[in-house]
Amino acid sequence: MRSIVLQHMIDNKDHYIEQWRVSFGELLFSRSESTIKPQYIQDEMKEEFVSVIFDTLTMDRHSRRAVVKRFAERLIHDGWVVSEFIMSLQRLRRIVMKDLSNHYDKEKFVDLSGELEDWLDEQITDLTTEFAKNHEEVKAIQNVALKELSAPLIPVFDKIVVMPLIGTIDTKRASQIMENLLDGIIEHRAQVVLIDITGVPLVDTMVAHHIIRASEAVRLVGAECLLVGIRPEIAQTIVNLGIDLGNFTTKSTLKKGVEAALQMTHRDIITNEEPVTGGGLN
Amino acid sequence: MRIPILKLGRYLLISVQVELDDQTALQFQEDLLNKIHQEGSLGVVIDLTSVDMIDSFIAKVIGDVVEMSSLMGAKVVLTGIQPAVAITLIDMGVSLQEVQTALDLEQGLERLQQELGG
Structure with missing residues (x-):
């Protein structure tokens, strides 16, 4: 069971990707942690991000989560900043919303935007949850190390x-x-x-x-x-x-x-x- | 339940190996003072190695015993207080300020010997 919004996005995939990519320039990788990485790595990451997000459109909830999780693990491992990806997703939301409002009447639009929100929020939640979990793990390890160092005799x-x-x-x-x-x-x-x-x-x-x-x-x-x-x-x-x-x-x-x-x-x-x-x- | 009090030369040795309840503690206080009087002992070592818990009443009794004994001319050393017990005592605000302590029976006896001049 696929909602109209997702179908709409799949149909207009190329159009959205193009628009989204344009807005990437100013948004994604503006933080210093990311800009020190070589340009080609930044470009690769952008492409991967785009494909991950649009690939998940056709998946069910379970495999979607798995894909996002794997992607998040890569981001953590390579030291990317999660907020940039979240901001990009929000930007994508704005692009799709604007497009939807042009295509459908007001009532329909309210329904559809709700669905869009659900889908995007899910991605954002999965992404941040993964990052938060990783931080927790790092913190736990550091706590153990700190405890060992804290009072030697x-x-x-x-x-x-x-x-x-x-x-x-x-x-x-x-x-x-x-x-x-x-x-x-x-x-x-x-x-x-x-x-x-x-x-x-x-x-x-x-x-x-x-x-x-x-x-x-x-x-x-x-x-x-x-x-x-x-x-x-x-x-x-x-x-x-x-x-x-x-x-x-x-x-x-x-x-x-x-x-x-x-x-x-x-x-x-x-x-x-x-x-x-x-x-x-x- | 009575705690045995052993005599060793001029000293008395007590190893507390039972759970101290209020009654036992008070009984012990009386027994020890009688024994000091009877033997004319100069030093007392109370070993608490096997005691895992001391409540505020027992702590007070111990403090009292030490004070009473010194009134009767016997120096008391507490030995073998376990870390957990020490922490509990400090948490309760009982620091047994006036009481001599030593790590174990051996060091306790050494300490008495030093204080009493061999």
Whole structure:
């Protein structure tokens, strides 16, 4: 069962394609992401787009969707911008509408335009759905990667571990940090944990709150927390915001932190008078 | 249900291996204080390795036990608090500020030894 509109479009296919192509010039591939592609690739894509859209006219709903899906996958893979294709489809709508209004009387036109809308909306929906789905997938993958990167724990000495934090800390990440921290302490039998915030761009009350909470939890499982890597501007913010880190041992650099941690575990770094032969430092 | 309290030299060792309900906790509080009095112990290690959950009441009892024990001259170290338990306690706003902690029984005993001067 094919509607009159689609039949009409198939009959006048060549005419519409011609008109549509003319309006392509100004519309399709005006974004910089697309214009950096070689001209012949842009031309190929235009042709393919035209043929995909007009091929779907004769297909049923199911295979139509499959074709659009495959086309969308190609677009995503090659890095095209979806909005340009949507805009082109809207332009096609305008062309066909105008033509329909010339051919049919008003009442008929209202019916027909409804059908046209349905068909075009379907294409647009399929195209955007495919793009949205792809974005979701990419986002999920990135989230996993981010999670893996967000709170690493590095054992540096016996009983001493370091957690370098880089980037903004939000609530979700804070709980991730807390978990990794506590599990790592148990796993490495650590007594001192150094939290390095050199890479944290901003320490506000929220971040400070998370760090304080983490250090209290660390104390409960039986280790101690040192906060290192306090940059001058961070020290200023902390004091200006009135955050109380009084119960905290803080050091300006990781190096000083490690020295303090060694002291807390009753150890020291000594320089040998004579070169060590065989084996390294103890 | 009573929690066994073991004596080791000048110290008392308690390994909590049952689910702590209110009654057990209160009973334990009483038993421990009696034992400290009886033995004249200087240090107590309470090991919580096998405890997966602590509610606010139990947390309060533990805090109280520590304070009461130190009034009686015995230092208390809590050991083996699991990460999940630690997070719950912090979430409830219980930080057991005054209580000494250690990673496990071994480090707990070491800690007591240090504090009591060998």
